[in-house]
Amino acid sequence: MSHTHPPALLVSPIRDGTVIDHITAGEALNVLRILGITGTTDECLSIATNVASELMGHKDIVKIENRELVKEEVNRIALIAPRASINFIRNYTVVQKKGVEIPAVLKGVVRCPNPGCISNTNEPIESSFEVVGTGLHCLYCDTVITKDIASHII
Numbered sequence: 001m002s003h004t005h006p007p008a009l010l011v012s013p014i015r016d017g018t019v020i021d022h023i024t025a026g027e028a029l030n031v032l033r034i035l036g037i038t039g040t041t042d043e044c045l046s047i048a049t050n051v052a053s054e055l056m057g058h059k060d061i062v063k064i065e066n067r068e069l070v071k072e073e074v075n076r077i078a079l080i081a082p083r084a085s086i087n088f089i090r091n092y093t094v095v096q097k098k099g100v101e102i103p104a105v106l107k108g109v110v111r112c113p114n115p116g117c118i119s120n121t122n123e124p125i126e127s128s129f130e131v132v133g134t135g136l137h138c139l140y141c142d143t144v145i146t147k148d149i150a151s152h153i154i
């Protein structure tokens with residue numbers, strides 16, 4: 001990242017796309033992982049971490065140009081950043097703003113930690129977890145992931 005810009009320009013406005021604001025500080029890169037965005041995909045990204053926030057103390061912000069996230073993607077973010085807010089931008093204007101909702105079921109997003117689980121074999125089966133109060137419950141083998149969900153993201 002360039003250090004020649006003053007802090008006010010750290011996250012520049014985008015013309016069209018999605019701004020994910022109020023991400024739990026330190027989770028920006030996990031948000032990208034959960035959206036399937038890596039260094040080899042071609043989205044144009046701006047990422048700001050540990051930005052001062054009146055609401056949260058510190059927060060992360062991710063801006064994705066020329067892509068509007070779909071509801072299923074937005075809701076995955078709730079697993080690691082439950083206070084995140086999503087802003088859709090068109091022609092530099094926020095056209096829609098929404099919060100994230102924890103999804104009921106997650107398919108193909110998280111890998112089951114049980115090596116014997118059928119979703120970890122060569123069978124063409126997508127992982128499938130029910131979101132429960134204590135974590136994520138594998139619908140194939142009943143394993144429950146209770147912590148560090150981000151490290152299980154596929």
Ligand SMILES: [Zn+2]
Pocket residue numbers: 112113114117118119138139140141142143
């Ligand atoms: Zn399983």
